[in-house]
Amino acid sequence: MIFEGLAEKLQNTFSKLKSKGKLNEQDVTAAMREVKMALLEADVNFKVVKDFIGRVKERAVGDEVLESLTPGQHVIKIVKDELTRLMGETQSKINFSNKPPTIIMMAGLQGAGKTTTCGKLAKLLKKQGKRPLLVACDVYRPAAISQLEIVGEQVEVPVFSMGDQEKPITIARESIVHAEKNGNDVVIIDTAGRLHIDSDLMNELKEIDEQLHPHEKLLVLDSMTGQDAVNVAKEFNETIEINGVILTKLDGDTRGGAALSIRAVTDKPIKFVGMGEKLDELEAFHPDRMASRILGMGDMLSLIEKAESSFDQKKAKEMEEKLRTQQFTFEDFLEQLEQIRNMGPIGDMLNMLPGVPSKQMKNLNVDEKELNHIQAIIQSMTRDERTNPSIINGSRRKRIAAGSGTSVQQVNKLIKQFEQTRKMMKQFSGSGMDKLKKKGGKFNMPFFG
Amino acid sequence: MLKNLFKQKEEENPEESENARDDEKVTTRQDGEEKPEEAVSLGGLFGRLKEGLTKTKKGITDRVDDLVKSYTKIDEELFEELEEILITADLGVNTTMEIIDQLRDRVKENKATDPKEVKGLLKELLTEALEEVANPTLDLETTPSIIMVVGVNGVGKTTSIGKIAHKLKGEGKKVLLAAGDTFRAGAIEQLKIWGERSGIDVISHQEGSDPAAVIYDAIQAAKSRKVDVLICDTAGRLHNKKNLMNELGKVFKIVRRECEGLSQESLLVLDATTGQNAIQQAKIFKEVTNISGLVLTKLDGTAKGGIVISVSKELKVPVKLIGVGEKLEDLQSFEPKIFVDALFD
Known part of the structure; x- marks a missing residue:
């Protein structure tokens, strides 16, 4: 498997480092070359990788290294620390409005998993004592509305829809009125999947944004996305200024380098991750786990931490x-x-x-x-x-x-x-x-x- | 050391199989492209593809041009930069290194001294890589023939089925659809709507029922109704979910048993936006379903779709169709030359 091969490769490089007592600039450069390839194979965007490597190199070559565990372990630690730092903090929270209803808008490419994620989020918020309302604004994809209706039924959350003949902005606006009337304190708007370069559809999002001022605009992104993740995240962020990201399908075996790319491009927190097809499989985002995953070094990193604190x-x-x-x-x-x-x-x-x-x-x-x-x-x-x-x-x-x-x-x-x-x-x-x-x-x- | 790293990888790759080439020879029964009356609409489609690929082209070509301009002679740095460009196009590190290595050889062979020539040679190589396994034809010899459509979640399976059905019907074939995605909410209805749009029947059970049973029923219906092509939808599943892949294996067992002697296609749908994981997807789906071709969707975005080159190269599975939009007509036979031309012209 790709994953295993990579982990092995990295470990080989690092074990080479470990067998040396001291670390010089050449060693770091060699290790960084491997880290660079690892990140690229994990689908981290090329430019992001370059910046990242530069930063780590700067930190690694220097006296810090000599005082640490073994030099190799220290380099790994720096790589992981930097990666974790780049991933941001754990911010798996929704910004609630002081004046309900809180409006949450979900956006993303086709097939990212918006509708399923809407259902998951509704379920999570309901558990927290909220009274969410799901709003079916995907009037384009066949059966998208009925998909949301079924999902709503499964999580026992009402779904507001006006069929597929109304404009999304109209449906969204009406849904707020409906929520106010029915005591729903959170409105989750499911929008149609759209390409970030489709100006008509992007304007449609902008319209909802400008007229309803959602408190939370979340970009739903497939964790398997490749180099293009930066373009997608950038465009969506520039059009509606997102508040955060939900990374989906992380229960697959992708390394998820896209997570790093979108963080680097938007600087917005990854709030949740989708970990399965069931509607309760929405989890908080853990920057350190994601960093380990992208690096493909798993528990080795936690061993280093343990060793460091125990000795x-x-x-x-x-x-x-x-x-x-x-x-x-x-x-x-x-x-x-x-x-x-x-x-x-x-x-x-x-x-x-x-x-x-x-x-x-x-x-x-x-x-x-x-x-x-x-x-x-x-x-x-x-x-x-x-x-x-x-x-x-x-x-x-x-x-x-x-x-x-x-x-x-x-x-x-x-x-x-x-x-x-x-x-x-x-x-x-x-x-x-x-x-x-x-x-x-x-x-x-x-x-x- | 970078070099060694990739060398090692290359060795792992098995030798090229001859099948793909053999297949190419029988690629005469073409649908659409060679018929003059359809040339106009195809031009439209091509335009659409090009439109979609303009951004891609911009991505790659501009950068190649910039690069070529900025180098006065062909040196290591130029190759390194080209490597980077291909990686950015999602070709993946393996394929990129292979192609760059070949490019080096070719530059030597051609005694190329002008960096501008490099672009042409690179284009040539990319086209060749795709042509090696190219075969856009669907094997639909028998009545009925069966097309199974598989893939991970959200790649566009149902939409692609709608488009394929529409295309085949347009060619005068009698088509039947099977709603084999009994898991995802709304999937059956989604397929039914596509069916309605093209006036095609859909065999379906209830949500949550056994997909193998639906497919079985559909095969029997296809036989008794004497349809030409049965297209079966399946639920999206991540390739690393053992039980879901086993379930798919069971469905395929039934298909093989019930369709012995009939033409069978197993199409894996890949999202052009997907990165390196697509290779893993293709590998495992190939093991379970013996995929005969790829459908590459969402090429109308900015995603480069370079993963196709890696997947078809590594797995020797041809890309058959590409999706370039959300409309019924937005499906095209895959042509390596057109694809690469659209990337570079």
């Missing part, structure tokens, strides 16, 4: 020092183990690691119990034993096994693996250490054999 930088430095001077002890290991466990179940973490194929991960069942055992064994050691494992002789092993409720074999295994690991670690230089420390899951792998 104490100072302690990590001390640990590195110890390792370098071969002073790494069971005491330190216990501490690390606890830090890692603070991040959540190990299985979850491994799943979030890049480059680890999820298929393989399904078979690999990390036994949390085994971690408990390891912890118990170490805790059953005396301070001397922990700092100087070589003194642990046969009788000490017996005692430790009894104290931790494990067997001597288990104690032996742990000690053996610990020695092996310590030996292995000596071989790593500073940058290698960084990698081991920060990738908690991998650090501990030798112990699970």
Whole structure:
């Protein structure tokens, strides 16, 4: 699948970055090239991509990078942060008028999903205690009115229509009168799908806008839209100055780069997303999720965030020092183990690691119990034993096994693996250490054999 | 590194199949285009297409022209800029790189030294890419023949059916429609209205009923009423919804069983506004329904429709028809040369 291929590709690039201790401008440039391609494949508009890349590059090349997690992870973080920032804040709210009825006008291209979204929005507002009225202003598409009527019935919201012989502006105007009379505090106007370059139909929208001053003008846009999204969003925004966007069909497997494009062009918030054909499948927009989706890196990003907050930088430095001077002890290991466990179940973490194929991960069942055992064994050691494992002789092993409720074999295994690991670690230089420390899951792998 | 990235992708693509070329040879039973009496209205249609594509043309041609003017010799930068232009036209990165690579070769072969020549060569390449799989003819040999129409939500399936039915009826065929979209509110009625406009019967059940049953009934009706072409609407569905695709698979199983030996077309409707996801759509719909052709809709907007080149190239499925407006007549057979000419002239 496109999606998987892309995620893999990005992860490859970033793992290349990760294996390097420090990041120079060339590395960033190389990574940005891949990010650029990723964004383009996700249908982000070309110009938007260019601007974006420029901004990220500026931020990434600099001293900020050096102080962070690993350089590669930091670059990803910058990319995601910038993307999330561009996506705007969570603003899944409708502007209600102080003087009801609040008028909401929906507009967009043909087939974007306006009528369905009208129904979804009506249902949502009804749940919030409003009394919405749906208005059928699509007098062009065959059966559009009856579609809205059926949708209205399904969500138990009244539908106002005057057939397909009246002008949309007339229907809209009459609907306000109807709403006032019947105590509907929100009016949702469904308009016909139209091309943004169809001046007659665009003027029709403008007419409704100028005469009725809708409080909320929402552009409904198909999330699968390609490069043209910028033209569509721009034209609609220039004609009726939209208040926000509803992104539809996001339950598909599109990367949804159009979201970024329209944000960049209109600077208007994406208020809701359509997540299915059922009428309650309208959800709040989450900028960070959208950013992850467009980047195609999924949970890797949340792992970075977790790692960042869980690891104490100072302690990590001390640990590195110890390792370098071969002073790494069971005491330190216990501490690390606890830090890692603070991040959540190990299985979850491994799943979030890049480059680890999820298929393989399904078979690999990390036994949390085994971690408990390891912890118990170490805790059953005396301070001397922990700092100087070589003194642990046969009788000490017996005692430790009894104290931790494990067997001597288990104690032996742990000690053996610990020695092996310590030996292995000596071989790593500073940058290698960084990698081991920060990738908690991998650090501990030798112990699970 | 950019280069390597694309190289890798290219290798994944299987070799060209010969089918498309073979098909081309039998593209003699043309509908409309070759009949002189229809040439006028076709001119109108062509005009309409051109009108719609003017913006597209502006998009691509102006930029190519600007570009060509701004370069005095053919260098890497020129190719890079051309890449960008094609990507902006929704051709997708793979196709773009392929075409640019071919363009490089061709520039060498032709010993082109003038950047202006590049435009002509690029146009040539784009046309060739489309012609490779081109076959605008619908296989409607038997009576009845059956056309299944599938696609994701909102691409214009029902509207396209209305137009195809109108076109076939205009050619003197007896047409029947099947309202296989039993899911979306108002879909059955929408098809009925299109049917009424062209005076064509519609076989329908109630909303929410089993689509396979409707199609089955329609096939039986088509046989007993001796209609020439049965066109079946299906509900829009996102290709990543397993259960909905299975449902479609079931419908197709019935069609294959009931229409053995009959001409069958399975048309995937694609929205020209759609970006790279169209490739994914085409791939999965092809797996489930063995699509025989594409219908590209909404070409009257500013969307470049470049995705057609990628889809037909990657999947070896020809574009058969294009939608250029909301009226009954706004449907055209796809002609690669006209399409590319309209982009560049």
